Amino acid sequence: MDIKIIDDASKAKCDVLIINKFENKQTSSELVNRFAPENFEGKQGQIFVIHTHDQLPAQRILAVGFGEEKDIDNNIVRENIAKAIKKCLAMKVKTVAIDLKTHFNYGGPALLGASIANYHFDKYKTKKEHRIEELYLANVDNELVERAKVVAESLKFARNLANEPAAFATPSKLAQIAQNIEGIQTEVFDEEKIKTLGMGAFLAVAKGSNETPKFIHMKYSCPNPRKKIAIIGKGLCFDSGGLDIKPASSMLTMKDDMSGSACILGVMKALNKLKPEIEVHGIIAACENMPSGSAYKPGDILTAMNGKTIEVDNTDAEGRLTLADALCYACKLDVEEVIDIATLTGACMVALGTVASGIMGNNDEFVSSIIKYGKESGEKYWQLPMWQEYRDNMDSDVADMKNTGTRYGGASAAGMFLKEFVTDNVKWAHLDIAGTAFLEKGQREFGKGATGAGVRTLIKYIID
Numbered sequence: 001m002d003i004k005i006i007d008d009a010s011k012a013k014c015d016v017l018i019i020n021k022f023e024n025k026q027t028s029s030e031l032v033n034r035f036a037p038e039n040f041e042g043k044q045g046q047i048f049v050i051h052t053h054d055q056l057p058a059q060r061i062l063a064v065g066f067g068e069e070k071d072i073d074n075n076i077v078r079e080n081i082a083k084a085i086k087k088c089l090a091m092k093v094k095t096v097a098i099d100l101k102t103h104f105n106y107g108g109p110a111l112l113g114a115s116i117a118n119y120h121f122d123k124y125k126t127k128k129e130h131r132i133e134e135l136y137l138a139n140v141d142n143e144l145v146e147r148a149k150v151v152a153e154s155l156k157f158a159r160n161l162a163n164e165p166a167a168f169a170t171p172s173k174l175a176q177i178a179q180n181i182e183g184i185q186t187e188v189f190d191e192e193k194i195k196t197l198g199m200g201a202f203l204a205v206a207k208g209s210n211e212t213p214k215f216i217h218m219k220y221s222c223p224n225p226r227k228k229i230a231i232i233g234k235g236l237c238f239d240s241g242g243l244d245i246k247p248a249s250s251m252l253t254m255k256d257d258m259s260g261s262a263c264i265l266g267v268m269k270a271l272n273k274l275k276p277e278i279e280v281h282g283i284i285a286a287c288e289n290m291p292s293g294s295a296y297k298p299g300d301i302l303t304a305m306n307g308k309t310i311e312v313d314n315t316d317a318e319g320r321l322t323l324a325d326a327l328c329y330a331c332k333l334d335v336e337e338v339i340d341i342a343t344l345t346g347a348c349m350v351a352l353g354t355v356a357s358g359i360m361g362n363n364d365e366f367v368s369s370i371i372k373y374g375k376e377s378g379e380k381y382w383q384l385p386m387w388q389e390y391r392d393n394m395d396s397d398v399a400d401m402k403n404t405g406t407r408y409g410g411a412s413a414a415g416m417f418l419k420e421f422v423t424d425n426v427k428w429a430h431l432d433i434a435g436t437a438f439l440e441k442g443q444r445e446f447g448k449g450a451t452g453a454g455v456r457t458l459i460k461y462i463i464d
């Protein structure tokens, strides 16, 4: 979708011109008064389409209700524009203009809503889906739209990567992608180097697969960084469960178990364009979890990079093992804050559904700030507890800990496990996107498939 900023939407030659109307307000736009019928009240989500019969260069007007003007925010604009764009897609039109009149500072969410709704993963379809090809935005703040363009690009990139089958998005492929991101320095460690670094937990997970593991360290730097942070993404290119193999139905979507790393790659891609004044390390421990003669086994005892030992209770609790070493590595980088993002537990999905991601950490203020950035960018987080009892359940008779506890409270248990690998003086937050990363049916502005969970929140956190 080509995006252009224009001055006057009433002069735009396009298939559909989208305008908004507020409830209980006479004029949102003179065009509403001219074209919409009197009974179009502008209630939240209400849509009205009419032919202009050549009274305007635009062929049709689509008016969308925004509800009460006092309630307007980014989420309302993004979702209503997405709804309008879906209607345009159903009408099979190609060029669309949007004019929000006086609300010029909502160009960003309007663009995002349009871009999210216009997305389809149809790379492997011989017959491509219909798409809006050109989008004109009138009366918008240039700078905010430019920033939203970058966010929309990263989001699309992350969704594409997570939608790719495991045969395409291999650990080596993720490494190659990381190495090609403009303005980012990337180091990739192979199996030999990973061994030397003492990442025994990560290596164990990778053992059963023919795909060789890659530890990816990306760095965005600037002259005088105000802060140094690290962001880590779970990079399980496929999670079969390992020897504790998953049932077929649970394995179906496990190509998405690298959604956390797709998010990190998307965010790193945005940084060179947005140029924040902080140093950002992007870290991915990429591998596959497969059953085979060389696979790690229940009962194995692993040593992580910080020297702590782990008894393997279940080979399907593999994400936390890869993250354990990634967290140890990140904490050695002289960073103030570390965030990891992972499709970590089915338990989190059971608790919060596909609606919200779980969030935990070692500093409530830090966790709250991320929840806030999420809210502002349209992503929901719900804080889960970090109580000692969850950790007690993971005590092992033969090692420092087991990699799982009881069946219950699994998201918090996983959080407590990760905490063992975080240095105390580092602020740390863990985002569990198991439920939110991949949709089996559409939800709000999103269609089926990968959502790019975390991209918007992390970019907002880094920029703001």
Ligand code: BES
Residues within 6 Å of the ligand: 239, 241, 257, 314, 316, 317, 318, 319, 343, 344, 345, 346, 347, 349, 404, 405, 410, 434, 435
């Ligand atoms: N990748 C899965 C978690 C997951 C489940 C993500 C559903 C997305 C949708 C993770 O590696 C896993 O298998 N977790 C186990 C942990 C258990 C063995 C303690 C789970 O949640 O069942």
Ligand code: MN
Residues within 6 Å of the ligand: 239, 241, 315, 316, 317, 318, 319
């Ligand atoms: Mn698993």
Ligand code: ZN
Residues within 6 Å of the ligand: 236, 239, 257, 316, 318, 319, 343, 344
């Ligand atoms: Zn997994």
